[in-house]
Amino acid sequence: xxxxxxxxxxxxxxxxxxxxxxxxxxxxxxxxxxxxxxxxxxxxxxxxxxxxxxxxxxxxxxxxxxxxxxxxxxxxxxxxxxxxxxxxxxxxxxxxxxxxxxxxxxxxxxxxxxxxxxxxxxxxxxxxxxxxxxxxxxxxxxxxxxxxxxxxxx
Amino acid sequence: xxxxxxxxxxxxxxxxxxxxxxxxxxxxxxxxxxxxxxxxxxxxxxxxxxxxxxxxxxxxxxxxxxxxxxxxxxxxxxxxxxxxxxxxxxxxxxxxxxxxxxxxxxxxxxxxxxxxxxxxxxxxxxxxxxxxxxxxxxxxxxxxxxxxxxxxxxxxxxxxx
Numbered sequence: 001x002x003x004x005x006x007x008x009x010x011x012x013x014x015x016x017x018x019x020x021x022x023x024x025x026x027x028x029x030x031x032x033x034x035x036x037x038x039x040x041x042x043x044x045x046x047x048x049x050x051x052x053x054x055x056x057x058x059x060x061x062x063x064x065x066x067x068x069x070x071x072x073x074x075x076x077x078x079x080x081x082x083x084x085x086x087x088x089x090x091x092x093x094x095x096x097x098x099x100x101x102x103x104x105x106x107x108x109x110x111x112x113x114x115x116x117x118x119x120x121x122x123x124x125x126x127x128x129x130x131x132x133x134x135x136x137x138x139x140x141x142x143x144x145x146x147x148x149x150x151x152x153x154x
Numbered sequence: 155x156x157x158x159x160x161x162x163x164x165x166x167x168x169x170x171x172x173x174x175x176x177x178x179x180x181x182x183x184x185x186x187x188x189x190x191x192x193x194x195x196x197x198x199x200x201x202x203x204x205x206x207x208x209x210x211x212x213x214x215x216x217x218x219x220x221x222x223x224x225x226x227x228x229x230x231x232x233x234x235x236x237x238x239x240x241x242x243x244x245x246x247x248x249x250x251x252x253x254x255x256x257x258x259x260x261x262x263x264x265x266x267x268x269x270x271x272x273x274x275x276x277x278x279x280x281x282x283x284x285x286x287x288x289x290x291x292x293x294x295x296x297x298x299x300x301x302x303x304x305x306x307x308x309x310x311x312x313x314x315x
Contacts, residue, residue, distance in 0.1 A: 070306050070307055071286065071287045071307070073307060073308055074307050074308045077308055103302060104294075104301065104302065105294040105300075105301070105302070106286075106294070106304075107304075108304075108306075108314075109304075109315070113306075113310040113311055113312065113314060114308070114310065114311065116311075
């Protein structure tokens with residue numbers, strides 16, 4: 001008789017980490033690197049994150065790609081709030097992690113001022129390998145964390 | 155070169171009361187006039203052959219008088235020539251006549267100058283902010299606007315800086 005034993009948490013984590021539906025919030029030049037990470041050459045689908053949803057209601061991961069300024073900040077928060085649990089956020093590139101080059105009147109100094117962030121990907125813009133590394137870090141985090149399930153908090 | 159001299163002379167004769175100077179720093183022809191002359195001089199230049207308005211912008215010389223300078227860039231396809239028209243605008247009366255009736259694209263360019271520098275374009279059909287949000291106070295490209303003064307629209311999770 002062939003069988004394996006596991007815990008419910010790790011089974012759920014395994015299922016969740018390999019089926020990340022993502023919502024790309026692309027505002028700037030990092031979008032180019034995002035596109036190349038998505039397309040055939042680097043193929044983010046190998047990690048189960050190939051399915052892009054263009055509504056936050058169907059997405060698990062919010063990829064914030066590019067500079068966020070104060071004018072668009074309320075939009076980003078609304079998008080985050082519209083996502084259903086469980087949800088994760090990746091800050092893609094230097095602008096989203098710290099504000100990057102733009103320490104001025106317009107730019108938010110890191111999107112963690114607006115929404116909670118799980119993984120920060122550095123680089124201006126980050127190379128696709130870095131993006132994949134960031135995604136794998138997120139998968140690791142999902143696998144290790146206590147899973148939210150039917151009202152049970154994570 | 156001759157044509158440039160000719161143009162200079164013609165403007166000098168036609169617009170004596172507005173004319174200040176005609177210079178060519180680094181080969182860029184620049185006409186300096188009084189701000190009252192912006193509409194007549196620009197409409198003359200449009201008929202003269204500078205049919206495309208490339209850009210309207212402003213410069214803030216904080217501490218000088220007049221404080222601002224409004225800059226217009228024009229292009230002539232026929233002569234393959236460009237001209238820059240500058241006019242000083244003072245802080246106490248930051249008002250300039252609009253050129254939206256000459257060039258349609260002046261609409262957005264003038265809105266940008268108003269947004270960034272607070273220079274009012276009299277007669278503009280829809281003078282409101284174009285880049286910053288409506289709640290934004292002040293004009294961010296003015297030299298006395300604090301460099302890092304941010305005006306969040308929503309409550310932040312923790313304060314910046």
